[in-house]
Structure formats: structure tokens, C-alpha cells
Amino acid sequence: MISGASLNSAEARSDSEPCSYLHPQKYHRDPDTGLCHKVNLLNKSSTSTPVVSYVANNPTNTFQQINCGEGTILKGNSCVIDFRHEVAAQGQMGGSSDTFLPITNLFDNMPDFPKIDPVQIGFFAAIFIASIFIGRQFSRKKRIARRNRRFIKSRWSITSDQRNSNVQDEPGILRVTPEEYRRMQAFERSFNTVGKSDPEYFLHVTSGAKLIDASRRGNELYSIDTIIRGRSLRLVKYRDPSTGQAYICFVPSHTNKADHGMAWKFHLTPREYSRTKGNEA
């Protein structure tokens, strides 16, 4: 156990030493009495004064002697913590604290990394980028997109008559997506029920058909583009000359006139259909 006397003798400092090594700027030694007083930190000029005076009063001090305290160095008029000192002290493990090592010396013993040629780096980077590019070009998604483009292109170049039916491979076969197939089924059901019984309601409410052409004979041509992507379904609405009842009927997608659609229905040319006027019942 340490006695109080030994503590007092251990903490005794000479006049040349600062009041506090840890906070040299916080305490000021009165030169008349030799006692330490706390310094008001808000007044900076007053805090730096003791250090300056301390340095000025000790011109014979070396670097170590003008040190503000252990672990600190004097920079300008203020004492700052010296990290070099701590690092050096740790490196020497209990050696003299007077020894300083420059920071650059810490990296002198670092092992040399193998030097890489920049040309070699560029070569490997080019291979890496090229492999990514090639991989993306031949990815499954790209292959499918290319195949679809070829397919659509070939479909468009087969016949001008089937320009709008790029999803139809051959007569009787229609390639559609599952969603389109569901829409087709619903549309067919609606056409066979609502369309046959109430064509007007089917055209204007259920199907969302757009009117394309209306003739003087009362025929109307409608288009439905929402069932199959890229295909326009054409419907012609006509009335029975005797009863006046309305009917709707699909006509080929290349039909652009209502009377042309009616002529197609009866295997006639448009001009021949115009001649049937007056001979209808």
C-alpha cells in the first residue's frame, strides 16, 4: 500500500516543469508564489501565454526539454499530442522515450508486392469485358428476341394479304400467348351468346369495337384490336332487308369498307354487291 507521503513526493514538480503534463494549457504557475492556478480557457491569448513564457524562459532546452509534456510536442505556441512518440514507444517496448522514429520508417520493412504490368492488366480487362459482352449476346433472352424478330420478319414477307396476321403460321393454326388464348375464349363465348342475341350491346358495350366505316345501305364495319396482339378483328354489322334485324359477322382482317365486307360474304365483288340493291328480301 502506498502511503500519502510517498504520493506527495512523487507528484512534486520543479519550477521548470508545467503544472500539468496532460493539460498544460489549463493550469498556469504563478511565478511569484510558485502555485498553479486554473486558467480561463475562453481567453485563448491568456492560455498560450504561459507556454510561450515557459519556452522563452528556458532557451537552453532541447527538443525534449521544451516539450510540453510526455507524449506532446510544441507546435507554434501550443502543445499537441505526438503520435509518433507513441508509435515509437510501442515499437521499442520500454525503450527510451527520447527516441523518435519517422513515420516513413514504419513501412520500410513492408514486403514488396509483385509488380504487375499495366499492359497485362489491360489485356485481362479486355478479355473480361469481351466475355461479358459475348455472354449477353448469346443469352437465352437475346436468342428468343432474335428468333421472334426473324419470325415476325418472315411472316411479314410472306404475303401482303396477311400483313396483320403475323401470328398465324398457316391456315387453321394460330399461335397466341396463353393470355391471348384466354381472351379469345372469353370473346368467342361472348360473341356466341351476347353477339348473336343483341349485336348492338355486344359491339358497343361488351367488345369495345371501334367503328371504321358505315355505308349508305346501313352496313357498318367495326374493328377489335384488343383480343390478339398485332391482329385486327373485323366485324360487319348488317340488317336483314325484310325484318330489319341486326346481325354481326366476322370478315377478313383486310376489309376496310362495310360494303366490301358484305360483298365478301356473298362471294361478290363490291360492284356486284351494289347491284343487289332493290333485289333483296
Added chain:
Amino acid sequence: MISWPWNEPKLYRHGDLLLRQVDEIPVYAQQLSTNIIAHGENGNTHKLHGSHQVYGTHSSQNYRVIEPTYFQAKEEISLKHEEHSTLKISKGNYVIVHEREHNPFKGIEQEVID
């Protein structure tokens, strides 16, 4: 060659039927002893009244069936149907054409039966 209106073949529309005048009836057509030229889905029929002769050919749907395809009006005759008005047909030879419709989902054409 100019086709004068009075020289053009006559065309009649009767419901779902179209009657087109032709110069002559093909020799392969067979005479039928009936006045019905078309049947409807509801049992209604298109019937000829007057002096006429109906001719039939093999059906495109079923070869064994012979359906009326042509008729000869020996004088002005009338064509009647339960739902349609009576149509007067002048003397001559006629081919019976059925109305057709397009099936966009199957990509085919099919006959309309009313």
C-alpha cells in the same frame, strides 16, 4: 369489253342466300324433285313457287349428300321464307350461293346458316 347493265347477270339476295343468274346449268348437276333450295337452322326453308326445276350437286361437306345448287325458273317465280319477304325472280338459270363468314380464331371461312 363493255358490260352493259341490261346484259349483266341478275343478282338476288334472300336472307342468307344469294341467287346469281348463270348462262346454263352444268351437265353434272342432278335434277331434284323439290322446291326447297335451302334449309335454315330453325327448320325454316327457302321455297320456290312457280314453274321451276331444282338441280343438285355433291355437298362439299359430305360427298354422299346432294344439295340444291342450281335451279331453272321457267317463268317469273317467287321465293318464299317464313322470316323474309317474298322475292320475285325473273326467268332464267340461277346458282344458289350461301352466305359465308370468317372465323378469325380458326382462320377459316364457314357457311352461315340462319
